[in-house]
Amino acid sequence: MKNTAQVDVLESMALGRALAAHSHELKNVLAIVGEAAGLAEDILALQRMRNPESAMPEDMAARVDKALGSITAQVERGHKLTSDLNMLAHLPDRRLEPTLPDVDLSLIAGLACRMLERNARRAHVQLSPPAAVGATAPADAQGCLAACLVLLEWIYKSRQPGEEVAVAAVDGAPAIEIPDAPDLDGLPEDVRRLTESAGMELETDNDRLRVTLMGV
Amino acid sequence: MKNTAQVDVLESMALGRALAAHSHELKNVLAIVGEAAGLAEDILALQRMRNPESAMPEDMAARVDKALGSITAQVERGHKLTSDLNMLAHLPDRRLEPTLPDVDLSLIAGLACRMLERNARRAHVQLSPPAAVGATAPADAQGCLAACLVLLEWIYKSRQPGEEVAVAAVDGAPAIEIPDAPDLDGLPEDVRRLTESAGMELETDNDRLRVTLMGV
Structure with a gap:
């Protein structure tokens, strides 16, 4: 049913815009997750500093820290993946804007x-x-x-x-x-x-x- | 430079496979984040139950719970977004497999x-x-x-x-x-x-x- 190259260009542009929007949404998801993990870490560290006598046992604290640390590492990995998706989304741009690099x-x-x-x-x-x-x-x-x-x-x-x-x-x-x-x-x-x-x-x-x- | 419909099919299949792989990677990222947040919640709840006298002040505990809860909510949102990306990735499949539904x-x-x-x-x-x-x-x-x-x-x-x-x-x-x-x-x-x-x-x-x- 595709009869013109123009249809392909329009199609790839529409799909690219939609993919870009979803990549941005995912970036937001990861940003909120990263902030929340950092906040939880900060609160727990503050609590330990202020009330060392009532702090939770070291092994438990270490497990919580490890869990929060793995969230931060995954957020970093997720950001790289969404940056790739964003690059993928913008690949067709030059089809309509030949002045792009x-x-x-x-x-x-x-x-x-x-x-x-x-x-x-x-x-x-x-x-x-x-x-x-x-x-x-x-x-x-x-x-x-x-x-x-x-x-x-x-x-x-x-x-x-x-x-x-x-x-x-x-x-x-x-x-x-x-x-x-x-x-x-x-x-x-x-x-x-x-x-x-x-x-x-x-x-x-x-x-x-x-x-x-x-x-x- | 595109001279055949076959090139378009091959192109969309290659891009679809790559997008599917990245969606799966993002699903993994979200799954690990979700598990880590759940683990941190569990450890903190266990600590509170076992040692109520050494528990952190209620307002601090509430802030940590809220942060971990927002991570869980964002993971849920992220999973929906990556499911959409996976659906997007598989749209071209029927171009090579006309027997698909x-x-x-x-x-x-x-x-x-x-x-x-x-x-x-x-x-x-x-x-x-x-x-x-x-x-x-x-x-x-x-x-x-x-x-x-x-x-x-x-x-x-x-x-x-x-x-x-x-x-x-x-x-x-x-x-x-x-x-x-x-x-x-x-x-x-x-x-x-x-x-x-x-x-x-x-x-x-x-x-x-x-x-x-x-x-x-």
Whole structure:
């Protein structure tokens, strides 16, 4: 039923706005949780300081502290996850606003690594996002993410348990590199289609895969 | 750069899988937070019961209880939000698995209401999702959601502060109804395109808008 590219743009914009709204709601949830946990910690610490003689036994206090501390740690983890969702929500923005900045493939690949982390972990493979940023190219950010997702899925599934897939930015180029990549002759059809559609060029040199965002 | 519908399908599937993984991670975050808050409550209650003489002053205990209670309430709210994200993540599934069940427009409209709630609340308009379910029709769930989102956005923005947009399922029909809808002559172009592409038919009878999912 989709007859125009315009429908796709409108659809992705509407879904992006809705996802952004829900990410913000989740950020609020986490912020309230974090504040409440901090408040409870403060009150308990104050009580101990003021009335050391009536304080609860140390082992119980330690268990309460540990529980509140784990809440704070989870809130931190949740904030990172919702920031990723917010980034995901805003990927289509450039489809309607071509004046927005160009796409940095290493940032997109980093998001893809984080979103695949859970599944890679189950296969006991570590996905490491690029530590640095790269150069930018005009491209469709959402298409780039989808391409990175299927490409990295293909790569981590080729690895043995305990191995790492280390994605690196290429200094000064709109490209990323991944060592020990599988042979491009075995590139699955969906990976070929999505990388091609996103304007990416794949080449290997001594098993080192370089993905260059040619721009569209 | 998108040259085939197949690329769109592959793209939406890859993004859906990644969104589903992140929703699950957030569910885990919330589950750990909820358990930790419950544990802290239990330990504090146990301490009070065992050593009432060394218990902390009532006002302090009440403040700690209130903080822990607000964590539990926010976890509940967060779980609803992540369930919505999970539903959003699985909308494209039917694009590759046409044997999956048909689409219930009232469920999709309910999701759209919840995802627009934050923005509608800012305009002081209440968006009420359908209370019942309707009949199903073969359609693209993600396209239906995008269409519902822009349609409901258009409708709630036409309302005065304090008003309600009540979406109702139509018994036995793959349709929803919305009373006091604006005139269809003023239907924005994006709403027309997305509802048409999703296979929806719009008609008004005495300002009551009926949206029927004709199926695709």
